[in-house]
Amino acid sequence: MDIHLSNASLHWQHHCVFSQLNLTLPGGQWTSILGQSGVGKSSLIQLLCGIADEADVQGEIACSDGKPLTGRVAWMAQDDLLLPWLSVLDNVLLGTRLTQQRRPKPEQIERARYLLSQVGLSERAKVLPAQLSGGQRQRVALARTLFQDCPLVCMDEPFSALDAINRLRLQDLAASLLHDRTVLMITHDPLEALRLSDQILVLGGSPAKLSSPITPPGLAPRQVSDSEVLRLQGELLEMLAGEAS
Ligand SMILES: Nc1ncnc2c1ncn2[C@@H]1O[C@H](COP(=O)(O)OP(=O)(O)OP(=O)(O)O)[C@@H](O)[C@H]1O
Incomplete structure (x- = not known):
């Protein structure tokens, strides 16, 4: 299912984060958004998910199946948000x-x-989250996201709290388990976006605008040593540095 956001504007009090913004999330594909801190990435994902309650929002969200998006979004965040008293x-x-x-x-x-x-957590089904490592807890959060079986999966820096190796492992797992889903991920890590995404957009400026999409070749998860991935990582870092200066 494709999702089209058109003419989107978002203001927090009198601060215009973005206006006249258009975004298409192609069905069954993984879209990532990069951008410097405070540019409006989380605000954009909140607008799509319908949870930017305190902001003044405008715009239209259209799904290719003709139904509203409301109630059909799964959410995975940096914090695993597991309830400590539940197994x-x-x-x-x-x-x-x-x-x-x-x-x-x-x-x-x-x-x-x-x-x-x-x-990989069959044996830990009955334990409480406190008995798991950070990587294991985030794998439970991934299973819970998949259980919701929603047409759109939104991920706000889902792997950023993990160490480098666990992060690569969870990226591989997510790429395999979410390969046919429509995914929108926010990340600060160009390499993570390049490993996992079908299209990458950079949000920059004030009010913020989206760049043209970058489409890495090949299938996810891409190798960190892939020469094209490394070249595009350099390009993205230069774009991000340009936004920051
Ligand atoms: N609840 C809120 N009330 C008022 N202003 C807010 C609120 N949430 C975000 N903002 C402001 O909106 C702007 C964009 O914030 P947002 O969290 O969307 O940025 P971001 O790109 O996700 O940043 P980061 O990468 O640091 O998480 C910032 O200036 C921020 O201060």
Whole structure:
């Protein structure tokens, strides 16, 4: 499902973060947005998700299936947002607990267990989040995001709290488990965007505007040593440095 955002404007109090902004998220593809701190990346993703409650927002969001986007977005953030008093399995099932009166159905529990096996955590289903490492907790958050099975997955710096090796591993896992989803990711890391994305846009200026898309060749997850990935990383870093000066 393609998602089109058109003529979007967002103001926090009297500060115009962006105006007249257009963005297309092609269905089944991964789009990443880079930009310097404070430029408006989180504001843009909040507008799309319908959670920028305190901002003055305008614009139109159209989905290619003709239905509204509201209620059809899964969210994964830098902080895993796991509930500490629920087991790993119940954290994956959280969506059912929030939207259903009854306990999860057997087929929902089976699907949550399947997703935990996909992220390599079958053996830890009954433990509490506090007993997991940071990387394991973020894998639970990924399983919970997948469990929601929403047409759009929004990720706001999802791997930035992890060490370099766990970060690469989780990028690989996410690329494989989300390969057919429509994904919008915000990241500060050009290499992460280049490994995972079908298109990369840079948000810059004030009010902020989006660059033309950069489309890395080949399939995700791309190798960190790939010569074209490294060349495009240099190009993106130069663009970001230009925005900062
Ligand atoms: N709830 C809010 N109330 C008022 N102003 C806000 C609010 N959230 C963000 N802003 C302002 O909007 C601008 C854009 O912020 P935003 O968080 O979208 O930037 P960002 O690009 O995501 O930054 P970072 O990379 O540091 O997370 C900033 O000037 C920020 O101070």
